Amino acid sequence: MSRAVEESASAAVAEVGAAAGREHGLPTSLVEGYLTTLVEVAVHGRRLTDDEVAHCRHLGAEAAQQGVALPALVDLYMSASRRLWPRLPGLVAQARGRPVGSAALVAVGEAVWQGADTALAALAAGHEEAQREVVRREEAFRREFVDDLLTGRSEVGSLVERAERLGMALxxxxxxxxxxxxxxxxxxxxxxxxxxxxxxxxxxxxxxxxxxxxxxxxxxxxxxxxxxxxxxxxxxxxxxxxxxxxxxxxxxxxxxxxxxxxxxxxxxxxxxxxxxxxxxxxxxxxxxxxxxxARDMLVYRVLLRDEAAISDLVGTVLGPLTGARGGAEPLVATVEAYFADGRNAASAGRRLHLSVRAVTYRLQRVRELTGYDPADPADQLALMVAVTGARLLDWPATPLVSE
Known part of the structure; x- marks a missing residue:
């Protein structure tokens, strides 16, 4: 294009861009280069070049980084395109040195709207890609913050400062x-x-x-x-x-x-x-x-605090049950159910799908093998703690520390 045409196109582009920006309350920098590209497309009847498509992707990404939603960005571009369209026939005629006939005008329109379509697709792709990157960064920031918060590796001041970014007061x-x-x-x-x-x-x-x-x-x-x-x-x-x-x-x-x-x-x-x-x-x-x-688990935490001692207790009180036919597990489960049901053999039987007679027999075997009687109040504390310790240590499936 001649210098005069370039000056006319630049003036039209600047005026249209500023008007569209004011209409939508967005900076005109977001359409910078786009309107000039449309003029080039109209004058030469060509498609967008790879560099022009890349520039539109960049503008979409820039808008996303500024917090401009994609619908608002598309509205801006459509408004700018609409405002530029009435000026294009005159600019094309000035560039070609002759009036634009109806057939030529149709060709200009096809080229312009095809170019606008390509530009908007690139714009949306750049915006979406930038949005994904923002989300990835925010998720990474959030994960790192949570990791530091729940491990105690970071200084308190840093945690408080980063928490504020997530809208959280520590x-x-x-x-x-x-x-x-x-x-x-x-x-x-x-x-x-x-x-x-x-x-x-x-x-x-x-x-x-x-x-x-x-x-x-x-x-x-x-x-x-x-x-x-x-x-x-x-x-x-x-x-x-x-x-x-x-x-x-x-x-x-x-x-x-x-x-x-x-x-x-x-x-x-x-x-x-x-x-x-x-x-x-x-x-x-x-x-x-x-x-x-956690408040209800404190007693178990106390037991686990000295695993060697609880292992010794389990081995001493319940260890003899390993010699029973069928192993220790059925007898331990029976004592556990018996205590869980308030030392009621009938209720424990229903829990274990056993008869009262079977439960009574198993409790008797516990007394015979260990010397501790589940029905004797004097022996109940030791048995209850030992059975609880066995469950905490996954005994008898897992060998005890002392074994």
Whole structure:
């Protein structure tokens, strides 16, 4: 194009771009180069070059990084194209040095709208690619933050600063739940957002963080700066997290460990560890409860704190049962059911699908082999602790430390 035509095209492009930007409240830099390309396409009747397509992809990515939604960006481009169209016949005529006839105008229109279509496709591709990259970065940031928060590896100041970026205040008290099924929960599963929305509907605007970690679904709920000890919150959050992890993993059976409420970033770590311990102890014991609270698992944590001592107790009290016909497991299970049902042989029989006579016989064999009588109050504490220890240590399937 001649210098005069270039100046006319530049003036038209600048005016149209500014008008479209004002109409949509967006910077004209987002259409920079696009309108000039349309003029070139109209004058020469050509397609967009690879460089022009790449430039449109770049503009789409730039818009995404500025937080401009794709529909708003498309509206901007369509508005700019609409405003430029009435000026194109004059610019084409000036460039070609002759009027544009009806047939030539149709050809110009086809070239322009084909070019606009190509440009918009590239624009959308660049925008989508940039959006995915933003999401990837945010997910990576979130995972790193959660990992540092729940391992205690990072300094408190750094944790507090990064938490603010996620809209979470760590200064108050927090309760952590850990939900699991027999299938690992994947961080790529997207129902974590569903749980956040469901929990916020129940807890209002209190801070909530949900993330998959180590195959489990971890939820951190803020109790506010002066609200420690809100045990009902942990129960309510667990009842929401359980079905959520079941949906995540497509498994019907779930269990949730609930940590106690503690203050500050290190309080989150402490509550998390308690929730994990509660979950793991419940699994070892085969407890029927779907929601297990750390406060109810304290006695078992005490037992596990000295594994050598509990192994010694199990071996001393229950070790002789290994010599029974059929092994120790049926007799241990009978004592466990007997105590669980309030020392009622009939109820224990129903639990074990045995007759009362069979239960009574097994309890008698326990007394004969161990010297401890399940019906004698003096022997019951030792037997109860030994049976609990056996379940915690997975005995008799797993050899004891002292063996």
């Amino acid at each position: 200064a108050g008290s927090h309760t952590v739940t850990v939900a699991a099924t027999d299938r690992p929960a994947d961080s790529g599963m997207h129902l974590t957002r569903w749980l956040e929305d469901a929990a916020r509907a129940r807890f209002g605007d209190r801070d909530l963080l949900v993330e998959a970690r180590d195959g489990r679904l971890v939820s951190v709920l803020s109790g506010g700066p002066a609200q420690p000890g809100r045990e009902g919150d942990g129960q309510a959050l667990a009842e929401a997290a359980g079905p959520a992890v079941a949906r995540l993993t497509r498994r019907p059976d779930w269990r949730v460990g609930v940590g106690r409420t503690h203050a500050g970033p290190r309080g989150v770590l402490r509550s998390y560890r308690e929730a994990v311990d509660a979950l793991e102890v419940a699994e070892r014991l085969g407890l029927p409860d779907r929601v297990v609270h």
